[in-house]
Amino acid sequence: MSVNDSDTLEPTRLAVETIEVLIVSESDVMSASRQARLLAERLGFSRSSAYHIATAASELANNVLTHAGGGRLRASARHDHPELAVIGLELLAEDEGPGIPDPELALTEGYSTGKGLGCGLPGVKRLMDEFSLETRPGGTRVRAVKWR
Amino acid sequence: MRIPILQLDRILLVSIQVDLTDNDAMQFQSDLVERVAAIEALGVAIDITALDVVDSYMARVINDTANMVRLLGAEVVICGIQPFVALTLIEMGRGLLGADCAFNLGQALEMLKGRIAKRGDTRFVGDEDV
Numbered sequence A: 001m002s003v004n005d006s007d008t009l010e011p012t013r014l015a016v017e018t019i020e021v022l023i024v025s026e027s028d029v030m031s032a033s034r035q036a037r038l039l040a041e042r043l044g045f046s047r048s049s050a051y052h053i054a055t056a057a058s059e060l061a062n063n064v065l066t067h068a069g070g071g072r073l074r075a076s077a078r079h080d081h082p083e084l085a086v087i088g089l090e091l092l093a094e095d096e097g098p099g100i101p102d103p104e105l106a107l108t109e110g111y112s113t114g115k116g117l118g119c120g121l122p123g124v125k126r127l128m129d130e131f132s133l134e135t136r137p138g139g140t141r142v143r144a145v146k147w148r
Numbered sequence B: 001m002r003i004p005i006l007q008l009d010r011i012l013l014v015s016i017q018v019d020l021t022d023n024d025a026m027q028f029q030s031d032l033v034e035r036v037a038a039i040e041a042l043g044v045a046i047d048i049t050a051l052d053v054v055d056s057y058m059a060r061v062i063n064d065t066a067n068m069v070r071l072l073g074a075e076v077v078i079c080g081i082q083p084f085v086a087l088t089l090i091e092m093g094r095g096l097l098g099a100d101c102a103f104n105l106g107q108a109l110e111m112l113k114g115r116i117a118k119r120g121d122t123r124f125v126g127d128e129d130v
């Protein structure tokens, strides 16, 4: 499920700076969201930023599960230089699903091929500072960064 | 995971404690509409104090539930939205939560009773004054 997400592990920097959750069920979605929030709080993000990140993680993980049948979500610290302070947190959602035929349409508020509100991707874009979407018939990768 | 439904006269109180899976949500909605119909509830308060992430999925579950209850003719108020949840919801998209909201359960009950009284519903059979 997750790696290196426990404070009880040896406190090397890397040990606490990345979490990865395999998304195969609804409880994994909740776990991914919670772990992303805890990581954000550990990295010193404000509480409201941590909630933004948790919600964005939940949206991305949910999409991976419902539209691609599973995948993974990773959250990791971003540094401006490997040894320097944390300046951001990156969410990366990856799957080997069918891909998104029309990405621009998928980013439109209210557009959903399922029974959703269609607010997921547009919401992530607004909640986070940077957003990129790569998709092809064999899978989708969404990357979103929040700067501290 | 079954959500308890509490009854106070003709008002029902539910508190969503954790993120619901699709199945939990359907169970919850059918339990609730059944109870609303059974007691001809006049109002329902949905408390979400315990939720710290309301994503678009949970927003849809809450909205759908509120709409179902309204279709049956009862009033709905959502209460207990955490400040950070509110901030996030607004950032995500205005109007994501479509129902009326109150600060806490007490306020939600006052709001419901006020509305029930206003619409002149004489079916209210509480012993306390409305």
Ligand SMILES: Nc1ncnc2c1ncn2[C@@H]1O[C@H](COP(=O)(O)OP(=O)(O)OP(=O)(O)O)[C@@H](O)[C@H]1O
Pocket (backbone or CB within 6 Å): A059, A063, A064, A067, A068, A095, A097, A098, A099, A100, A106, A107, A111, A112, A113, A114, A115, A116, A117, A118, A119, A120, A121, A122, A140, B056, B057
């Ligand atoms: N990982 C993915 N793989 C394939 N298709 C996707 C993926 N993520 C999103 N999509 C497509 O993009 C559309 C828009 O996604 P978005 O998250 O905005 O809305 P939704 O998931 O349908 O509803 P909501 O998130 O509001 O519950 C989806 O309906 C789906 O067709």
Ligand SMILES: [Mg+2]
Pocket (backbone or CB within 6 Å): A059, A062, A063, A116, A119, A120, A121
């Ligand atoms: Mg979605």
